[in-house]
Amino acid sequence: MVLNIAIIGGGIGGLTAAIALRQKGCSVTLFEQAPEIGEVGAGLQISVNAVRVLRALGLKPQSWLCNKPANITLHDYKEGDLVARVAMNTTVDLPYLQFHRADLISELMQAAIAADVTLKLGKQVSVSMNNPDGVDVDGQRFDLVVGADGVRSSVRDQFYDAQKPRFTGQIAWRALVSMADLPSEFSTSSRVFMGPKKHMVTYPLRDGNLINLVAVEERDEWADEGWNYAGDPDELRRLFAGWCNDATTLLAHVNSPIVWGLFAHPPLHNWVKNRAVLLGDSAHPMVPFVAQGACMAIEDAWVLADQLAKTPDLAMALQNYQDIRKPRTTKVQETALKSGRIYHVSNPLTRKVLHTGMRLSSVAAPSIMAGHYDWIYNHDVTAH
Numbered sequence: 001m002v003l004n005i006a007i008i009g010g011g012i013g014g015l016t017a018a019i020a021l022r023q024k025g026c027s028v029t030l031f032e033q034a035p036e037i038g039e040v041g042a043g044l045q046i047s048v049n050a051v052r053v054l055r056a057l058g059l060k061p062q063s064w065l066c067n068k069p070a071n072i073t074l075h076d077y078k079e080g081d082l083v084a085r086v087a088m089n090t091t092v093d094l095p096y097l098q099f100h101r102a103d104l105i106s107e108l109m110q111a112a113i114a115a116d117v118t119l120k121l122g123k124q125v126s127v128s129m130n131n132p133d134g135v136d137v138d139g140q141r142f143d144l145v146v147g148a149d150g151v152r153s154s155v156r157d158q159f160y161d162a163q164k165p166r167f168t169g170q171i172a173w174r175a176l177v178s179m180a181d182l183p184s185e186f187s188t189s190s191r192v193f194m195g196p197k198k199h200m201v202t203y204p205l206r207d208g209n210l211i212n213l214v215a216v217e218e219r220d221e222w223a224d225e226g227w228n229y230a231g232d233p234d235e236l237r238r239l240f241a242g243w244c245n246d247a248t249t250l251l252a253h254v255n256s257p258i259v260w261g262l263f264a265h266p267p268l269h270n271w272v273k274n275r276a277v278l279l280g281d282s283a284h285p286m287v288p289f290v291a292q293g294a295c296m297a298i299e300d301a302w303v304l305a306d307q308l309a310k311t312p313d314l315a316m317a318l319q320n321y322q323d324i325r326k327p328r329t330t331k332v333q334e335t336a337l338k339s340g341r342i343y344h345v346s347n348p349l350t351r352k353v354l355h356t357g358m359r360l361s362s363v364a365a366p367s368i369m370a371g372h373y374d375w376i377y378n379h380d381v382t383a384h
């Protein structure tokens with residue numbers, strides 16, 4: 001089906017969908033509220049399942065500016081002891097990638113421009129879905145609108161069962177630290193430090209010149225500061241006081257962290273309403289503890305374009321897209337929450353038992369440890 005499509009949102013999901021839909025012959029106009037397409041200064045991990053999609057779109061993500069870890073190590077927060085080493089089981093063609101978000105967005109935007117996507121920037125649009133024959137966006141009529149407008153989606157607000165995202169009880173502190181200030185091992189290691197009700201993730205970016213930090217803490221309430229704001233680095237250091245040397249060294253060099261409330265809502269019943277469809281965080285926001293939110297948006301983009309291309313009836317194509325994607329994204333949402341609970345065990349005895357079990361299986365059966373998320377990484381939406 002060749003359609004005239006409006007995409008709302010120029011994040012990773014919206015840009016990937018724009019490229020995929022153009023390749024299927026649709027005409028695509030992408031509306032982004034920001035005056036420029038960009039991203040927060042932070043890292044982003046793209047696993048093999050999403051790399052497959054980018055490659056199938058003719059892109060070469062493995063050659064973009066990124067880090068390619070062979071494994072990720074898990075550590076206890078206090079002594080920094082190694083708890084487990086998880087091999088990413090990647091190949092040269094299908095690596096696990098760690099990007100500066102701005103670098104990934106810039107590559108996707110260039111690909112969208114090369115594919116003749118019409119970009120309309122600085123446009124916070126609203127959508128009128130009352131007409132059964134089309135959708136009106138910014139005074140223009142389209143056959144279909146794709147809501148790729150993130151966790152606070154205004155397109156989703158128009159759905160029958162729309163749910164406002166709720167605070168998950170977790171907040172993420174994000175910062176980038178110059179490698180010039182740090183010991184050399186930071187530039188080659190991707191680590192997770194697990195402590196009571198908190199964890200920290202660190203990995204290198206931009207040829208090891210920058211270190212990405214995400215520090216997550218549980219909080220009962222989210223005050224009214226907005227959903228992201230400039231944080232106080234001393235407060236961050238206080239929150240993680242008493243953590244191991246490497247964690248403390250990294251925290252000592254954090255200057256301007258951003259504090260990010262993690263919001264989500266339970267799975268929606270409908271991702272489709274008449275001629276509107278949701279994709280990425282607008283459909284299935286998730287906590288970032290298996291690093292899959294953007295990867296799922298990239299998979300969504302492929303499946304949506306594929307279904308629209310091969311199903312002659314629009315309503316059926318959209319229903320097929322939802323039916324294919326919802327079970328997988330719901331399972332990933334649940335897995336991410338569970339992963340947070342494992343990282344954050346606060347009872348010292350339970351933590352000791354859990355870490356000992358992880359340590360033993362990482363040594364005795366590394367493939368089982370690595371295979372834990374095979375159902376995520378080995379999935380190939382481009383094969384169907």
Ligand SMILES: Cc1cc2nc3c(=O)[nH]c(=O)nc-3n(C[C@H](O)[C@H](O)[C@H](O)COP(=O)(O)OP(=O)(O)OC[C@H]3O[C@@H](n4cnc5c(N)ncnc54)[C@H](O)[C@@H]3O)c2cc1C
Pocket residue numbers: 008009010011012013014031032033034043044045046123124125126148149150151152153154172174214260279280281282288290291292293294295296297
């Ligand atoms: C701390 C943290 C770490 C993470 N790490 C990872 C990771 O390692 N790997 C991973 O896969 N995922 C990760 N994620 C999740 C990932 O960031 C998101 O899932 C992903 O960015 C969602 O992409 P999206 O395109 O759906 O939405 P967004 O990136 O939110 O993009 C939505 C876009 O829509 C625009 N917009 C909104 N409303 C309108 C409007 N009315 N009109 C026009 N434009 C509009 C916004 O400006 C924005 O550009 C992480 C998340 C967090 C918080």
